[in-house]
Every structure is written in C-alpha cells, then in structure tokens.
Amino acid sequence: MPQGKIIKALSGFYYVLTEEDQVIQCRGRGVFRKNKVTPLVGDEVVFQADNELEGYILEVFERKNELVRPPIANVDQAILVFSAVEPGFSTALLDRFLVLVEFNRIRPIICVTKMDLTTSDEKEEIHNYAKQYRQAGYEVLLTSSETETGVDQLIPMLEGEISVFAGQSGVGKSSLLNVLRPDLELKTDDISSHLGRGKHTTRHVELIKVGNGLVADTPGFSSLEFTDIEAEDLNYCFPDIEQISENCKFRGCLHLKEPKCAVKEAVETGELPQYRYEHFQQFLQEIKDRKPRY
Template sequence: MPEGRIISAMSGFYYVKSNGEIFTCKGRGVFRKKKITPLVGDFVQFDKTNDQEGYIIKIEKRQNELVRPPIANITQAIIVSSVVEPEFSSVLLDRFLVLIEEKRLQPIILITKKDLATEEQLNKVKSYKKTYDKIGYTVKIISSKEKDNLSSLGGMLTNHVTVIAGQSGVGKSSLLNALNPSLVIKTDEISKSLGRGKHTTRHVELVEVNDGLVADTPGFSSLEFQEIEAETLADCFPEMRSKSHLCKFRGCVHYKEPNCAIKRGVDEEEISKERYAHYISFLQEIQARKARY
C-alpha cells in the first residue's frame, strides 16, 4: 500500500506527496466516526483509486501535533514578531513560546522589519533580545531585504519540518518569499485602520525551502491555553523549569506559596520580572477557565 505525507488540506481533500507525486485523497469514514482528523504533516497509508486520487486508510503515530495551526510531526518552530507594524509585543511572543514549549519543540525567534524601525524602537527590541538570549533562545532581529540574514536563516531550515507562526502582518509570507521567490506566496499590506495584518494565508501547507519543509500558516490574533494546566504552565518557561524543583512545596504554582524558588529568582533578578508577570497573567487565565467535562 502506498505511503506518503499530507502536505496540504483544503475543503475535505488531503494532498499526499508520495515518491515525488501528489495524490488528491479523501479520508475514510472511519476517521469521522473515531473523531480523528488527518493533519498536514501526517504520514499516511492510502489506497489509490487512479493515478491521481485515493483514500487515506491509515494515519501513522504522530511525533507531535499543534491545534492552532492544525499540523503534525514538526521538528522546530520559528516564531515571527516585528519591531513595528505591528509593534513588538512581548506578551504575545510569550504566548507563542508557551504553546511551542508545551509541545517540547525548540523555538527560534525572528523579529522582522528592523529596516522600518527608529533607533529608539530598535534599542527597545534589542533589550528584549538580551532577555531571551539569557534564557537560551535563538533570537535574530532581521529585515527580509537583507540577503546575509536570509542565508543564515535558510540554513536553519535544512532537514527540518518547520512551522512558522506569528501575529498577522509581521511578515511571515514575505519572509518565505524572500527565502524562495518561486513560492510567490500572496502578501498584503498592513491594515492601517486596524493596526494589524490582513489574513493573507488561508490554509496550512508544507512548502519546500532550502531542502526542508516549511508550514506557512494563517496569522493569529488570539491564542488560548486550552491544553495547558496550571500545574504544568511553569514547565513552559525554561528559566522556571530549571528552578521549580527548589521550591519548598511540591505542586507549587509560584504565585502565593511561601519559600518559592521562582519568586526568589525574580527578586534576585535571575528571572525577568516582565516574564514572571506574563506567567502570572497566563496562570490566572488558566485558573479562570471553565472546567471541561
């Protein structure tokens, strides 16, 4: 039985690449009955009905999966923010980082549009870069117009399946176009009245860039922590994860408990006060979430 990987999904059709060919496939009814949805990135077995079409018979076990964007078997994540248009948001970046960390993916942070920034705006973002560098993240402040930046980024994609995520309008599609002009991914200008980007990418698709696969995904204006519990949130902050075992109480959520190693780390400036404030905000959001049955 032929095997392949789903590289795109639209309107109930799954486009499976197998031995260099693309097959348009439907999912068997058994998937609907079991409430299983094939995802872009899935490795599948399929039954050919002719030279170009078929039915997906089996979905292989996933290494990981993301809910939003819906994609599976990713090896790394690039989170794209921008210095301006839209203005850099550390809280939004931390939201993305938490969701990526929860899947135990290694994030790379790209901050784009430095060519449009004032010196003051650029210095502000550089100070944030120092914070994330200290945590151990790879952070690059770039312009998609600078070839040197793009060549080093292109090397990071080789032999990886990379998801590119970020707020609408930060330049994800422009970045991919610059890396591989043949893609001609549609881009659009910032909606000045809204102060954010228009959603130019309508579906998830894996495209070939620099001997790797990259998922161009729809931009997001909100991200919720539906799969993260209060007790595991700190594990999504590397600088907290490394200290949690030093807390006096097992199950400490690093909020109101005494003798907390995380709060001590904040007081001693080993942990960013702003990152900790974001953590508390996310924690309260999770704790206020309605119980699911």
C-alpha cells in the same frame, strides 16, 4: 501499500507527498469520520491510488504532536515570527506562543522581522529583548525581508525539519518565505492603518519545500487559549522559570505566595525579567479561571 506525508488539505482533498516526490490528490475513507479521526497536514499516511487525482487515505500513523490552530501534526520546530514594528513587538503575545509550543514539545525559534524599519531606540530595545530571551534558552534571530539581513542564519535551521511559521497577522511571515523561496510569490498585504494589524493573507495550511526541509505557512492569528494546559504544566512551559524553580523551598511551588520562592527572588535580583514573571502569573490565573470541561 504506499506511504506518504500530507502536505496540503483543501476542500475535502488531501495532497500526499510520496517517497518518490510525487503529489497524489486523495480523499479520506469514511472510517476516519466514523472513528472521529481527521487527517492533518503533516500526517504520515498509508494510501492507495490508481493515478495522481484519485487516491484514498487508508491509515493515519500515530502523531508525535498536533496543533489545533493552525491544524498541523508532527512539527519539529516552530518559527515564531514577530515584527519589531508595524505591529509593535509584544512580549505578552510571544510568551503565549512560547507556552503553547513548549507544551506541545515543539522546539521554538524566535524570529524578529522588519528590523530595517526600526529607529535607533527601537533597535536597542529589540536587542535587549533578544538578549533576555537568549538567556532564557531560546534561539533568537533578528531579520529583515527587505534587506535579507539575518535570513541566511535561518536557512540551515530548516534543513531536514518540518517547521511551522506562526505569528500574528501582518508580521511578515509570507514576506520571509518569499525570501526563502522567491518562486512562491506568496501574497502579502500591508498593515491596515484602521485596525493596526495585518490582513490574513494565508488561507490554508500547506507544507512547502525549502531546501531539504518542509515549511508550513499558516493563517495568521492573534488570540491563543490554554485549553489543554493545567496549572502544574505551566512551570515546564517557561524553561527559565523551571530552571530557577529547582531552588524553591517547596516542590510544586506556583511562585505566588509561597515562602522562600527562588523565582520571586530571581525577579527581585533582576535574574528573571519582570515581564516574564508577570506573564507567568497572568497565564496561571487564566488557567485557574477557565471553565471546567465535561
């Protein structure tokens, strides 16, 4: 039986990219509904088809990871797109994205857009943040879709990978993809001056070929919940805090009121940025306050 990868899911149809580079329109067999398996973009599948418009997915292979919002599976890396301005750069939202990506064992790349629109003070602030996130172990790119600055650094990172572009609405994900693949002509919208945020311009998840890689342009969203993350998991989702915590006196230290906590000491000495520690505390409290699921 032929195999392929789902590159788009729309209106009950799944579009499967075959090993021969064909795209076959398929439906899911009823067995998936019965077993409560919903095929996702990114899934490796077995299918049968008599032609390009009438195929059926027979089997979904085991996933190495999956995201709920956006609904996509088997992601290698997440390009977290955040604008320097319009909307303004938010470390709180970025750290929230980073935690969810780290929890799903997806490699994050931070991509700051609209650098051409910054004042000298804003530019300096973004460069400082970039330095701090690099020190935390993250790859950070400073880009502009308008001038195409920094985009050449991103292109080789996409080769041979399944990458998901994610971030708040209006930060320029579609504009960035239009630079990578001008023929796509993806729809973009300006920021709503009334709401102060972008309109959703991407309506569904779709994997797009960029060079020898596949890139997902995903619907923008601005709220993320830690539904599956437990308190003891959070440490591992902050690689800088995890590394520093090896020197904490107590194993399983939550870096709150425990004595001889290396993380709190690192904040005091400036080794760990105050905002990273505050976000850790905030997320930990959010997880603790979460209503139990039965």
